[in-house]
Amino acid sequence: MKKAVLNFSGEELIETLKNPHVRTQAISFMYRSYFAVLSNHIRQNQGSEQDAEDIFQEVIVTFIEIVRKEKFRGESSIKTFLFTLNKYAWLNELKKRNRASQREEKYESERGVDERDVSSFLIERDAKNLVNSLIEKLGDACKRILTAYYYEGLSMKEILPLVNYDNEQVLRNKKYKCLKTLEQMLAANPGLATRFKSALAYEQ
């Protein structure tokens, strides 16, 4: 069966991304519209196909979170904004690998104020990845319950058939234990928690 392909205008896309649970079609639309040009930039600048894919995923996640924080002001087009995010995410990655060329470093020092603003959205990338690694340690049941409730916005009643628990109260207790475990992991690493909070604030 052929999949329906939805097209979005710039405004429609921004409004769609502001929903608590993003529609898959909106993310697919961004892949179809921007992946080719953004991944081409990575491949032309010492990056592999895998690098291009990884950076694009990071750019999409960052962009959606920026939109939700109402930090995307629409002063440039979505494409230009994503391209700048992509460029600096890759530059950060190259720096991390100590491979940023002099040309790229010179370019970074000469970039305009607007671009510096965009690159500030990309701080604490490692903190985000570390926190995701902590969540991975919670186990499948916890991840399923917590993401269903806090990301997908499902009610306890809706989550119950998805997991093997007797009733809503047991599920509610399990959810609390799972979140508490994560909270304790973060409390044990206050530096990481602060950096993560700072990364998600998308302050400029």
Add this chain to the structure above:
Amino acid sequence: MNERLMLYLDGELAGKERATFEELLAKDTTLQTELENLSIARSAIAHYGLTSQVASVHHMMMDEFSVSRAKPGGAKIYSMVRYFMRVAAVLLIAVIAFGGYEFISVSPQGIYKDKYITYSTSVERGGSSASPIEQAFADNDYQKTIGLYKNTKSPVINDHFIAAQAYLAAGNATGAIKAFNAVLAAKPGTYTNIDDAEYYQGLSYLANHQPAKAEPIFQRIYQNKSHLYHSKVSYWTMLRLKLLIVKDPGN
């Protein structure tokens, strides 16, 4: 307390209950810290959920892109076909160039020099059991061998064979052919060096610029795996002979 903290975090406390909890929260710094950490944990889950959803869409889109790259008009297949066509064209040009070079350069003398090995007998120099013809040939005196052969009134098969080798070694291909013909006319089983005679007769025809007569002899040797000289006649030898015949079959 834990349950109320969670309900507050999830926005499920309302009215008087909420106000009471907020009063308590304002006074309890430990509770404030716990709420702050739980709030960060909740944000972490939201970030993780989004990252997972994007990763899931990513896999789906990469599959879609890879299918569309391989789709009609089959750009990927077409590029492979184009690659193999290029390779085939290069190979064809190489084969034509090599064939052309071989056609120009191949000659009866070339094959003859490539295949000729000086024949040697097992006769000991000065040995008493050898005939004079054999002895002269063993001494590499080809003219004496030929002279003795000519003066022999009733030469035996071995005399014809030794004389043929002497003619060939002395560069007299016509004499060699005639003497080898006498050897090969012998009844089957009456002479042991028939394989040698056959091979050297073929060489004699090449030395005499008669590749069309040499070719059927070498063809027999090529097809007969038990022939003494089978390993000396390869597919490549036969191909060069055929080229030679096309170029100049001789008489």
